[in-house]
Amino acid sequence: MNMADTAIEVDGLTFKYVGRRQPTLRDLSLRIRAGESVLVLGPSGCGKSTLALCLNGAVPHAISGDLHGTVRVDGLDTRRASMADLAQRVGIVFQDPEAQFCMLTVEDEVAFGLENLAVPRAEMDRRIDEALGVVGLADRRRERIERLSGGQKQRLALACVLVQKPAILVLDEPTAQLDPAGTAEVLALLGRLRAERRHTLAIVEHKLDEVMPLVDRALVFSAEGVLMADGPPRAVIREHGDWLAEAGVWVPQVSELARSLERAGVALDPFPITVTEAAEALRPHVELLESPTPQPPPPCAGEGEQDRHPGPVPEGAGAALLRVRGLAYQYPRAARPVLRDVSFSLGAGELVAVVGANGAGKSTLARLVAGIVRPPRGAILVDGRDVALVPPPELAREVGYVFQYPEHQFVGRTVLDDVAYGPRRAGLPEAEAVGLAEAILDDFGLRRLGPAHPFTLSHGEQRRLSVASMLVMGQRLLLLDEPTFGQDQRNAAMLLDKLEALAAEGRTLVAVSHDMRLVAERAQRVLVLVDGALAFDGPPARLFADAALLDRARLVPPPLWELSQRLGLHWPLRGTALAPVGPAGAAPPDASPNGVAGAVSEPASSTPVGYGRTGTGAGPVAGGPTGAGPAVPESIP
């Protein structure tokens, strides 16, 4: 192959971080042609981000470690070239929109890259305008960065690297922290760049249904950092499907569905990796996906948006556990209220999602309910008691709040201490506190990690620990901020199974989330906030059917919903005929009976396809209601 055609050339690359025992990447060799668009897949911690940093030379220039082998970008050896030369060849966009800027205004930020390259001042204005034009921020040139939305910030990050005119763009989960509308913005921009074919793209991303049309090659890494597969995305996902599912790697939802159908004996051709392809391929098999009990049709014109159906409440539910009445809130010194006249009630055993664009007031609502932000009197009642008047330690026994970043909430030096913190605070005798903690750790499959420091746990374990700690006192209301954030497919599914089991026990769960898949497949009811007002309260199927509302709330339905619409099917899609996703026999020996109970064994139920309900490999957390420490009352008076 001609040198000029090769954009990236990796030979025998092995990299080990200082202080780690095992290398993060092992003996990697690959070539990427100029203009190619490559997707990087793998379970969390498999070295995807490390590869990104190796490609732009941050390894070894900014991050030291044990590096073997060579990386050439655009013919330049990353080890020998300076970061300034590398920056003109490889641009990188990171996941966190808050942590990649160092200036105050948009133009200063874009100019920063030009200054570093010693571009003459006279050339700067033209190049800044050009780069901002490409990402659609030309009219925001003098804006302060903090005033941009998440999607705009990520587009700015892209402008900041484009201005340096690199041939290669590396994107490390650019949409992970964005709301659905922001994600769509960034992906549309990537689509335009890809259509121009002027750049070589390397993309790490979890929202695969949306990314698939943008890539022509997929690399799959194992948890040990070994390149497992390399080829066209369709072939990779089809051939390595079992392995991907077992390792917890996200694959397109439509591919998950296709694999389930394949197991049930219906092979689709071509194997779909996008919604469009799936709609084509599934048209002859529509009857397999038709829901046996059609949901009520979308609301007719006469019906109001704010219907207050309590939603399906499991048996044993009594009066409302949470009652919010005419809640309005404005932060001190803020110009506008964050919440305006919000009213709703939640009963025991409900699993509810709160959605809306960034800044719509979702987090504030959850924080007010948890008493983190003091609510106005009489607006929020938990079990009939005014949250504004209950002392925080007492409220903490009733209401748990799981933070988006688990590290924020760890208070113990060991996993056991962290869980036992609540009971000890509440003044329980030591033996009882430890007993409660151990019981719930058992329930969440974390018992063996008891002596470990919480910060040393994996992402999935940290998330489970953060939930366990918030339930140890038998809290009846649990609020979760982006529970699936940063989780791989397997951990997300396990966690959501657990949440469903908790709801079945009679606990009330409220998840604030941008994850429309969670909303569509797991929530019984969804609350939509638009500019601080409650714009919708009802079942997810009704929300996704209302295009005008989705637009107003800046929401985008998940891929499977999209598919069901194109096929003219009711939501949820039926999964009764489908085998569980994942390889047979992959379940760990301690998987509980509930965990392995795939849809096949219960043909009568209408288990919806989706969030890769952990058919197998569920591990202990999928274990449904087990003795979770303090008893939850059968019915709440």
Add this chain to the structure above:
Amino acid sequence: MRQFVWHEADSYLHRLNPLTKLALTVPVAVLVALIWEPITPLVMAAVAVLATWRLGRVPLAGLLRGLGFALLLGFGMFWTGVLYYAGQGSDGPSVVPGPLQITEASLVYGLTMLSRTLAIFATSALFVLTTNPIDFVAALIQQGRLPVRVGYAVFAAYRFVPLVQEELDNIRAAHQVRGAAGDRGVLGRLRQSFGYAIPLLAISVRRAERVALAMDSRGFGARPDRTSFRTTVFTQADVLFGIGAALALAAIVGLHRILGF
């Protein structure tokens, strides 16, 4: 304190070199340290506020709100000065009725402390409110000969303050929902702060690393011949400001000498 940051506008003061405005704080600090009476510093404060308002186009309301903090601090200084003054005249007759012995000398001392605080804050406000922090860093590097790395490190730290505050709020909230709000007393508070410190440090370090990585990835510090988007220079306006400020200070000090207050 949130009002006490850069007010975005275009004005005579905004266009000055940041170092010129910063330099003004030096003679003011020296003069108020030398002058032992409350009126002269107060006049300086008033002139600085007037200049920031008229020449800097900073709304008076916001400016005074920002100075409210200085007033609060100044009152603390005032009371400390009044109550603990032990210099000349501290054993004279009390000028206010009541159990406290407050002599005229101690009252003057307290008022001097208050007006000094106001003078220094008002002069600093003139600098802070009319200066884009990026320009300040640029001037420090271009005219102040500060190494580029140091200049940007200072700036990064400045940018970091609100982010760290946000993280701290998050951690505090997390502890609260864990039932930790019951800590009382010095020991309890101390233990609580220690509980915040470790996650805050871990999170801040990680965030700082990410920003540093993003900066390095864009070639920061890789070339010695770095150019600059914002150029700060000394112009005639700066000379004019210097002369004006010198004249104003001279006039105020002159009045102080002539009228002898």
